[in-house]
Amino acid sequence: MSLFGRVPADGDRLEVAGAAVTLRVNRRARRVSLRLDRTRREIVATAPTPRRLSEAAAFARERAVWIAERMAELPDATPVHPGMTIQVFGEPVRLEAGSGRARWTPASGGEPARIAAMGEGEGYARAVILMLKKRALAVLTERSETYAAMLGVAPPQVAVADAKGRWGSCRPGLRGGPASIRYSWRLALAPFAVADYVAAHECAHLLELNHSPRFWAHVRALVGEAKPHRAWLRAEGARLHAFGR
Structure with a gap:
């Protein structure tokens, strides 16, 4: 049965x-x-x-x-709460309780960057994650535009989502429109060099919608050897996805 x-x-x-x-x-x-x-x-x-x-x-x-x-064997879930310090693109960021809309304060005077948000429990986590999504969108958009220019192609439309199967995906433009790249916002929790590699990887797809030798040649021209970054994502990806669970 x-x-x-x-x-x-x-x-x-x-x-x-x-x-x-x-x-x-x-x-x-x-x-x-x-x-x-x-x-x-x-x-x-x-x-x-x-x-x-x-x-x-x-x-x-x-x-x-x-x-x-x-x-x-999986890493424990990582609840989000005031007082913890997280890494955002490889830099420490302190989470604080705040009032009103969540805000990002850049590092200065020897103090780390800060995210202040209101709420408790899941509400607080949602506010912090929203700020991380905005940060991820800003950084990954800039890197995508930079790499598109280096490759001699039009800049893509960039978005972030909570994708679980891929760190990034690239779709060609339709009817003369711009191509689009979507990233996992959780790349904000990875070292900058790793997130930067993913941006280079997806931008290389603007020229080669495959993983041919020519594709990997473009990636190497942008960021050098890909293997260390790919290995980092395999080893640490589950920890990034445990954040905020």
């Missing part, structure tokens, strides 16, 4: 050992498998065909201990 009372579908979710498990079909897969998605903080149970999704769900139930062990 199905765990869902029906034939499971691609995208269905279940809970195993307190963890969310998402069922996915990947027709290139050769077998049923499980993997930890550190960014989404969930387990993905993959089947090569829709018919085998029931098998993938059953396999996840059988591997409850493994799932619990993998979830325990």
Whole structure:
């Protein structure tokens, strides 16, 4: 009998050992498998065909201990509260209680930059995150415009979102309009060099909508070797996504 009372579908979710498990079909897969998605903080149970999704769900139930062990490896969620100091593009920023709209005070006189926001709990976190989104948009827009100019292409439209699957994405312009690049605002929590690499990566897609040798040549011309930055994101990405959870 199905765990869902029906034939499971691609995208269905279940809970195993307190963890969310998402069922996915990947027709290139050769077998049923499980993997930890550190960014989404969930387990993905993959089947090569829709018919085998029931098998993938059953396999996840059988591997409850493994799932619990993998979830325990994830960084703890990081609640946002006044008094904590965070890193924003590699620079310390102190969070403070305030009144009225959230505001950003630049570093000066040996004091770190500050974000002052009102509210408590989730309300306070939302206000701080809104300020971080604004900061991320400003910095990543400037870097995108700089790299677009270096590549000899028109500047893209830039936006930020809370994407969980990608740090950035690039879409070509339609009917002569500008291309668009969307970044994860959580790049504001990464070192500047890492966020800068993502901007260069996405801007290189303005010339090459692929990951060909020519694409990577453009990236290297802009920021040098990509491997250290890619490695940092793989190692620390889950921590960035735990912020504010």
